[in-house]
Amino acid sequence: MNRALPWYSWMFIVSPNPPRERTSLNCAATLSQSSKPPTLQVEKRKQCALSMQVVVLAGGFGTRLRPWTYEIPKPILPMLDKTLLEHVVEVVPSDKVDEVVVAGGYKIDDIEAYFKEADVSYDVRIVRETEPLGTGGALGNCRDVVSGQFVCLNGDIISSLDMQVGLDLHQKNRGIGTLALWEVQDPTPFGIVGLDDDQRITQFKEKPAPQEVFSNLINAGSYVFEDDIFDYIPLGRSSLEREVFPVLAEERKLNGFSFDGYFIDAGTPKSWSLGVEASIAHERWKGGKRIDSNWHADDSVNIHGDSKVENSMLSTGASITSAQLSKCSLLNNVRVGSNSKLNETLIGRNSTIGKNCTLDSVVVDHDSIVPDNTVLSCAQWPLIE
Structure with a gap:
C-alpha cells in the first residue's frame, strides 16, 4: 500500500x-x-x-x-x-x-x-x-x-x-x-x-x-x-x-x-542567506550544480525573461518570471511572479509570490500565496496579527 x-x-x-x-x-x-x-x-x-x-x-x-x-x-x-x-x-x-x-x-x-x-x-x-x-x-x-x-x-x-x-x-x-x-x-x-x-x-x-x-x-x-x-x-x-x-x-x-x-x-533570515551564499561559493552540496552565483537543484529550475538572480538557492521546480532575486532560498516548487524584487527572503515549498512584490528579509511559509503588490520587510508570511 x-x-x-x-x-x-x-x-x-x-x-x-x-x-x-x-x-x-x-x-x-x-x-x-x-x-x-x-x-x-x-x-x-x-x-x-x-x-x-x-x-x-x-x-x-x-x-x-x-x-x-x-x-x-x-x-x-x-x-x-x-x-x-x-x-x-x-x-x-x-x-x-x-x-x-x-x-x-x-x-x-x-x-x-x-x-x-x-x-x-x-x-x-x-x-x-x-x-x-x-x-x-x-x-x-x-x-x-x-x-x-x-x-x-x-x-x-x-x-x-x-x-x-x-x-x-x-x-x-x-x-x-x-x-x-x-x-x-x-x-x-x-x-x-x-x-x-x-x-x-x-x-x-x-x-x-x-x-x-x-x-x-x-x-x-x-x-x-x-x-x-x-x-x-x-x-x-x-x-x-x-x-x-x-x-x-x-x-x-x-x-x-x-x-x-x-x-x-545561520539563525536569522539575513544570516541564513549568508550561509547559503557561502555554501554555494564553497561548493558545499552533494548534487545539483552552480550556474553563475546560484545553486540549481536540477534541470527543472526555470528562470524566464529578463530575470536577474544572484547568490540564491533554487530547489526543484523553482520558476522565476522577469523578477529580481538576491540571496534568496527557494524550496521545492516555488513560483515568483514578474517584476517582483526579493532580497534575503526564504520561501517555503509549494508557495507562490505574486507580481510586483517587494520582499526584504521575509520568511514565507510553505503552501502560501503572497498577493500581487505586497511590500514587506523583516517579516513573516502569513502576517502575524
Whole structure:
C-alpha cells in the first residue's frame, strides 16, 4: 500500500547499502541502547584515535526562522541539498566522526525520523531534553552516552573551520577543552577570551560590557572536550559560557585557536542567506550544480525573461518570471511572479509570490500565496496579527 512521503523525502540520496540501526535516548533516566556493552564502547574510543563522537547542541526553537520552523526543526532545514546539521558537522574530518549525538527537544522526533532514512556516513543518536537546559545542561544531559575525547558544536554555525587544527592543538596542550575562536571588531555580544603565547586561555567573559573588553577573540561555538568536562557541569539547567568556561580558564585547562575565512550563525533570515551564499561559493552540496552565483537543484529550475538572480538557492521546480532575486532560498516548487524584487527572503515549498512584490528579509511559509503588490520587510508570511 502506498503511503505519503514525508516532507524531507526529496532530500534523500538512495544508498545501495541497507540502513544502519540507530538508537535514541530519553536522557532523563534511560541508558544507551547498543549491541555492545558500554564499557567496550568506551575502550574502543580510547584505543582508536580515528574515531570519536560529535555532540551537536540543537535545543533551540528556531524562532527567528519561523514560520519555516513551525513544521521543520532548524537542524534539518535544507541548505542546498543538505540539512543545516550536516553542514555543521562537516567542520570535523569525516574519518574522525564515529557517531553524532544530537542534544535537543523541539520537534526532536522529526529529527530522529529524518536521520533514520538519511544517507550519512555516521550513526546518529538522539538525546532528548524535556525542558530547555541551556548549553551546559544540554551537554551535561549527554554524560551517560559520551566518552573519551569528543567534539561539541553549536547547531547553527556555518563556517570555514577545520576542526583538525583544534584536535592537533588539544593533543599538544592537553587540558579539558580547546575552543575555536573568531576575531570581531565589536565583541560585546559574544563570549571573549584571553589567550597566552602557548594558546592557553587565561580568561573567559560572556557578553562583556564595553569597559570589560580585553580581547577581540570570541567563542565560535565549536569545541574539543575530554569527558572530564562533565565534572564541571551541574545537573539541570546551566551555561557553558557563564558557569563552566570561566572556571576552566582560571584553572588553565582550556586552549584556543583562531581561524580565518567565514563564520556565520545561520539563525536569522539575513544570516541564513549568508550561509547559503557561502555554501554555494564553497561548493558545499552533494548534487545539483552552480550556474553563475546560484545553486540549481536540477534541470527543472526555470528562470524566464529578463530575470536577474544572484547568490540564491533554487530547489526543484523553482520558476522565476522577469523578477529580481538576491540571496534568496527557494524550496521545492516555488513560483515568483514578474517584476517582483526579493532580497534575503526564504520561501517555503509549494508557495507562490505574486507580481510586483517587494520582499526584504521575509520568511514565507510553505503552501502560501503572497498577493500581487505586497511590500514587506523583516517579516513573516502569513502576517502575524
